[in-house]
Amino acid sequence: RARRMKWWHEAKFGMFVHYGLYSIIGHQEWVMESEGIPIPEYEKLAAQFRPKPGAAREWARLAKRAGQKYMVLTTKHHEGFCLWDTATTDYNAARHGAKRDLVREFVEAARAEGLRVGLYYSLMDWHHPDGARCKDDADARERFVGYAHAQVRELLSNYGKIDILWYDVDWPLTPQQWRADAMNRMVFDLQPDIIVNNRNGLEGDFGTPEHRITAEDRAWESCNTMNYGWGYQRSDDQWKPAKRVVNDLTLCVQQGGNYLLNIGPEPDGSVPRGSVETLEAVGAWLRTNGAA
Ligand code: JFZ
Numbered sequence: 282r283a284r285r286m287k288w289w290h291e292a293k294f295g296m297f298v299h300y301g302l303y304s305i306i307g308h309q310e311w312v313m314e315s316e317g318i319p320i321p322e323y324e325k326l327a328a329q330f331r332p333k334p335g336a337a338r339e340w341a342r343l344a345k346r347a348g349q350k351y352m353v354l355t356t357k358h359h360e361g362f363c364l365w366d367t368a369t370t371d372y373n374a375a376r377h378g379a380k381r382d383l384v385r386e387f388v389e390a391a392r393a394e395g396l397r398v399g400l401y402y403s404l405m406d407w408h409h410p411d412g413a414r415c416k417d418d419a420d421a422r423e424r425f426v427g428y429a430h431a432q433v434r435e436l437l438s439n440y441g442k443i444d445i446l447w448y449d450v451d452w453p454l455t456p457q458q459w460r461a462d463a464m465n466r467m468v469f470d471l472q473p474d475i476i477v478n479n480r481n482g483l484e485g486d487f488g489t490p491e492h493r494i495t496a497e498d499r500a501w502e503s504c505n506t507m508n509y510g511w512g513y514q515r516s517d518d519q520w521k522p523a524k525r526v527v528n529d530l531t532l533c534v535q536q537g538g539n540y541l542l543n544i545g546p547e548p549d550g551s552v553p554r555g556s557v558e559t560l561e562a563v564g565a566w567l568r569t570n571g572a573a
Contacts, residue, residue: 292350297543299355299511302326302362305548310512313360330378336550337390345394347560348573353399353447354387361408369431388440399445400436405452416453437471448481456482496536504541507556513545520555523562
């Protein structure tokens with residue numbers, strides 16, 4: 282583990298990217314749930330999902346200028362829409378809207394800037410018909426767990442070397458029901474040097490305190506937003522000033538942790554102006570102080 286974790290401990294600062302169909306609405310990434318949007322209604326967003334060409338390159342260049350050393354993309358958030366070309370479902374970015382494989386573009390963009398590559402994967406899924414009923418229905422569970430395993434296998438097979446697998450929300454199943462041990466074994470078979478977090482309910486390689494900076498007795502990474510939401514929120518312009526970000530980053534680093542700072546791109550993948558300004562200023566501060 283120490284060998285696999287070395288680059289990550291040195292990296293200290295990464296970019297989180299929350300981007301999906303929810304970005305089109307602009308009411309954060311939980312909008313399907315929080316506004317009770319029925320699946321057939323929500324699915325219509327897929328036709329409108331058109332990231333501008335080169336959006337991922339823009340994120341990666343910004344991360345680089347900000348002094349970030351790795352990036353983590355939401356390949357599938359709770360809404361269930363897959364940003365990659367998957368054989369497991371039609372509900373994906375290669376079949377709808379701009380019809381492009383956003384995960385491929387992201388991986389290539391990060392590598393082009395010399396950044397490490399992380400993939401976020403939500404186990405919880407509001408779109409898959411078995412995503413909720415798998416809790417009480419054994420057949421549904423079998424199908425749904427197989428679906429998750431197949432998706433993780435694709436993500437770690439089709440895009441070359443992946444540095445981080447960032448699981449999220451394991452509701453409604455236990456790690457045993459997810460066969461989370463077997464999933465991690467598959468992950469390490471496919472990517473021997475990868476590191477994984479703990480949000481599949483297992484210990485993983487690092488812990489993931491959220492919206493708070495608290496040292497843990499183990500490797501940890503604090504993930505944070507720059508305004509109030511993870512996914513794009515149109516009405517929210519309460520950007521953290523660069524000073525606050527630098528302060529939080531410093532607090533993490535002093536206590537041996539990592540800092541994963543989020544951007545929530547707009548519908549076309551552009552980064553909101555407020556976060557661009559903050560990230561540019563953070564990068565400038567790090568360079569002035571010999572930290573980047
Ligand atoms: C999850 C997501 O629901 C949210 O949309 C976002 O993607 C965030 C990064 O992760 O929210 C969580 C997950 C775990 C905790 C808190 C919020 N937790 O362990 O405290």
